[in-house]
Amino acid sequence: MAAQVTEADLVVARPFALGVDEVARELRSDERGLTTDDAVSRLQLVGRNELPEPKRKPAIVRFLAHFNDTLIYILIAAAVIKAVMGDWLDFWVIMAVAIINAIVGYIQEGRAEKALAGIRGMLSADASARRDGGWATVPAAELVPGDVIRLMPGDKVPADVRLIQAFQLRIDESALTGESVPASKEVDPVAAEAGVGDRSSMAFSGTIVSAGQGRGIVTSTGTTTEIGKIQSLADEAGSLATPLTQQLDSFGRVLTVVILGMAAVMLLIGRFLHQMPFDELISAAIGFAVAAIPEGLPALVTITLALGVQQMARRNAITRKLPAVEALGSVTTVCSDKTGTLTKNEMTVRRIVTPIAAYDVTGLGYDPAGEIRPVGDARVGGDLTAVLAVALLCNDAHIVRGGPSTGSGQALWQLVGEPTEGALKVVAMKGRLDAGGSTRVGVIPFDSANKFMATLNQGADGSRAILVKGAPDRLLERSATQRGAAGAESLDIVRWEAVIDELSAQGLRVLAAARKPVPASVDGIGIDDLEGLEFLGVWGIVDPPRPEAIDAIADCHTAGIKVKMITGDHAGTALAIGREMGLVRGEDVRVLTGADLEALTQEQLKEVVRDVDVYARTSPEHKIRIVRALQSHGEVVAMTGDGVNDAPALTRANVGIAMGIKGTEATKEAAEVVLADDNFATIRSAIAEGRRIYDNLRKSIVFLLPTNGAQSLVILVAVVFGLTLPLTSVQVLWVNMVTAVTLSLALAYEPAEKGIMTRPPRRTGGPIINGSELAFVLIVSVVIGGATMGVFYGVNAAGVDVAYARTEAVLMLALGQLAYLLNCRFMSRSSITGDVFRGNRMIWISAGALIVLQLIFTYVPVMNTLFESEPLAAASWILPVVLSIAIFFIVEVLKAVFRRRR
Structure with missing residues (x-):
């Protein structure tokens, strides 16, 4: 091969119409493949064997998409009304809430995309390519024109390939041609005007090997492949529009109608029953709408799902x-x-049965240390040698030293190939059998339809024989004799069926061996040649659970x-x-x-x-x-x-x-x-993780709704009864904002509850919260809202000014929600347990952040100006703290009542 090539040298026009030698010559390659240096230099010329990523929407468009939510529309409308009224402080506070929600969603979306991009990388295909004179597994993205690769059943063809060998090769090309029947492949060139579906000498990128084996020279990679010309890389990550998010969208639309309807009723009652000033009434209505909207819900769902995906990946x-x-x-x-x-997929031959004797095999796995011992008085003879010869020669697996060292310093043995063939190769090594100069002349690869593999082998003396291994029933029906002590004898089908049943009853997988001598002039084999075989025996193979x-x-x-x-x-x-x-x-x-x-x-x-x-x-x-x-x-x-x-x-x-x-x-x-x-155990872990994720979503929703319900209830009751508002709209927005960035995210990190894998699977479908849960949410809203109103009106009645009383009411609302967060950690059992303080450090991080923000709200002068708050005396914290503890226990009693009803 020439040491240097240009990009033009790596382009072959109509390789399907050229002979194999001509294609290899054009690409400056041959059946020995490329050297690593050649491959590297060619990769620099033609680029990686990848299709381009789909075009992503501009960042600004993806950011603005997070405002496309019915509940957010109400927030923006409220902000516009405030701007028209000239209340710019409230306008910017409302917009801050909407913008913070969009920022959280945008950042988390980027994290999810990165995680899923990493998953795409984990799933990328490898290819078996001939480099530096030997076969090596290389990333498919690093294949270049001139590489020689081999194809096996089930492989996804990694590039466009001109075939140089094809053994009963059939390829599913439906992704490219739409043909549902796999196409048969051969080495001979086809007409230059042949369409893609008729190019039988080619294997195309993205298609699937259905059966047979083949080798070929890569002619095109990346966007120059046939499939690269007509399709772009599919986005394998899926969509966030899960059934759950669809339920949430539906819930949001219903909630929007309810909020707007109640705001309208509140406006009418306040205006016509209590003659409230219009400006004050509008502010109250906006405060009510803002308080009732769980604007953090979309981001919360996104974060919980993304965290779940990452947790599942850590569990394989x-x-x-x-x-x-x-x-x-x-x-x-x-x-x-x-x-x-x-x-474990570490197959090991445990028993060999021939027409003459039975043998036990010792040793485990792919380490060839072990012995083959006759059962009873039998002696090792030619019958065993014949079976082991099939195990060794009718086999594509290799057992090599490699991998980590054992405690004794010995390198482990590794399998290159199929586990069953590895077991047969190992038992041949245990029998101290070697190839003895035998060479393979032809092969019929294993096929799921035939359930056997056959090779034509030539011995050192020039004699040739067909060796077959496969399913016992298939070989028995093709056999005429069996190898006895005195040579060929009549096939005892009844005995072999009994042997197979006995081995199978022991949990052993049974494979059979057969052979057929052929004239030295035979240089190829087909299915029709596998008749009149001589049955040699069976192997009993175990795959330990x-x-x-x-x-x-x-x-x-x-x-x-x-x-x-x-x-x-x-x-x-x-x-x-x-x-x-x-x-x-x-x-x-x-x-x-x-x-x-x-x-x-x-x-x-x-x-x-x-x-x-x-x-x-x-x-x-x-x-x-x-x-x-x-x-x-x-x-x-x-x-x-x-x-x-x-x-x-x-x-x-x-x-x-x-x-x-x-x-x-x-x-x-x-x-x-x-x-x-x-590993099946990973499926169990994934199911448990799926249950945990859904539990956390439900917990988050059941937590979020009463917090909004309590805030809106405080304003609604005050307007309906013509009372002083316990909270201003900006104070409601403050509570929403600080809980959105602290408490509402904590439950997404909640570990699985005890007994998550002892309960039956949940039912699919239905509303996001049922009637019982809705009743629970409403009662909790009344409890937290009632405590907040009690603090405000009690303190205000004691002679404290309204701003001070409102500051204490905000504190009560924040601490009440913190107490309720602990209730929500365990929805199916009591939270009155030491476990409520353990297992989720995000609870305490978010609680600490909430307290710090509340201290800033209460004692920093600029916050007192912006939010009309006042510094509280230390004694003023006692009542909110005590009532928060009371809320915790009241909700626990409520949970117990609802558990009994269920």
Whole structure:
């Protein structure tokens, strides 16, 4: 390859119509790929292999969007009226409240966008590229024209690629061409005028490998790819318009009508019944409207959801679409894959059975330390060697030293490849078997439809044989003989079926081995060649359950959440693992297999789906049927998946959960949540977090409404009865402003309540607060508002001037809300506990900030001028503090009454 290239050298016109050698020559590359230095220099020329981010709205537009709320409109209208009246102090105080709310929302929106951008980075694809003569995993964004990459089933093609090898390669190009059927690929060039859908020698960026294997040379990256020309990067972060925020929008519109209606009634009563001065009446009406508006609610919802997303990410549950935050809290059924999610995905061969003998295998994981021991009086012979040869040669996995060191200083062994193939490679290493000069001539890659893999191998002596491994039933039906002590003998199907059932009942996954000698002239294999095989034996492979997953399933059951295992394994294996995981108990347990599902109509499946917890030998189509059947009963279903074919089921589920480690890019894009550790225990944690987030939103709303209700009630009662106003409009705005930046945010940081995973899932839908909660809010509003009026009118009647009495009333209102905040920490149990002082330091930070701001309001001269307040004597703090304590206990009694009613 030439040491230096220009950008023009990296552009190939119609690579699909050129031969492989010609394309490689044009790109100054070959099948050995690029060196790291070449790749770096080319990356500087062509840029990163990324599509541009969507254009963002200007910052000023995004800021102004936070004023687009019905409740904020009332605030702005009130400010305009004040400006017309020449009351500029009140105008600026009202506008300050609206602006502070917008600033908080804008800042938090930016934080949420940064968090979600980080999530996009975590989900970015990697590619397997040939660099410096060896295969390496590199970020897809760093691929350049001339790179040689390889493709496996489920991979998302990372760039436009001219294929140089294709083994039964089929690619889903629906994202590009709209064709629903995967396109078959080959190496031969096509006509220069061929359309995109007919370019069978190309693999295009953004498409998904459905089956087979392939290699190719990257011809285009980034915006120069076919898909880059016709689409921009999708925004994967989702929208904040969750069902909950829609409920809040609806609630805001209803509240607006109520506030305006009550303000109008108040104006009429004050004017015609009490003949109040017009200017004073307008100020009172504006004060009432401002007091009644929970203007901090939109920002509060945004902050709570964003904090929840960040907390989930810290627990390895990456939320890609924010509606999932709410949906997770109401999940009633989790449908989970087995391998790697419920189990450790560290496959280990435990038993080998040949036509002659049985062998036990010692050792764990991918460390080749261990032995193969004959069972009984049997001796190690050629039968074992033949099975191990298939394990070693019909295999694409590699076991390498690497990773962190153990306490003894020995490096750990790591798997490069599939876990099952890793287990077979390790057992061959335990049998001290080596390739012995054998080379691979051809291959039929594993395919989910065939459930086997085959290779054509040539030995050191020039002889050739087809080696096959795969599902026992598939190999038995293609075998004519088995390897006996004296050579080939009749296949004993009955015995093998018994062996398979016995191993499966022990929770072992069973794979079979077979071979077929072929003439030395055979240089390729196809499916039709796999007939008349010689059956060699089976392996019994175990994938140990994750201990934390067993605990998580028990927690889900306690929380009223059903867990169903859906696996492609044998029914016996699935049932044995199900018992060990605690999914099923007792002897009379029903397992539905794929064949059973095929025999059931959808209506019949609906009748039994809730009673079956283990599904075996299933296909992706069966998963969709199971999800639909569960949803027909009103179940909220979370579905896990990792393969490209799982994407439809994840899309159909209420919450799609993709595996972050072994999951394909297609699955991650279809999911709402991605597990960074592929661990079922993380699902349990995510559900608990979803419940916590929803609890905190409800707590925040139940806290916020009475604070506004108390303020508006004080003004309403004074006007209706023709009394002196306990609060001016600017003093109401002061209380709103200081609580908005202190107390109202504290509950967003509230930890999960005790027993959050011992109660049943919440029901979805319905109003944001029900009738019982509305009654609770109104009573609390009366309690806090009554205490505030009691302080004002009591102090004023004692001969203190109005400004002093109003200052003490403001203090009473602020401290009353602080006391009520402690009540709201635990809505489902009593707050009269030491726990109310622990667990959320933001409570005390916000309380301290409120006290400091209230001291400034009371004692700083300029604040006395702006807000018509007066310094209070130390003794004047006693009554508000005592009444605040009384409010706390009154609300606790009220909570107990409502708990009993529920």
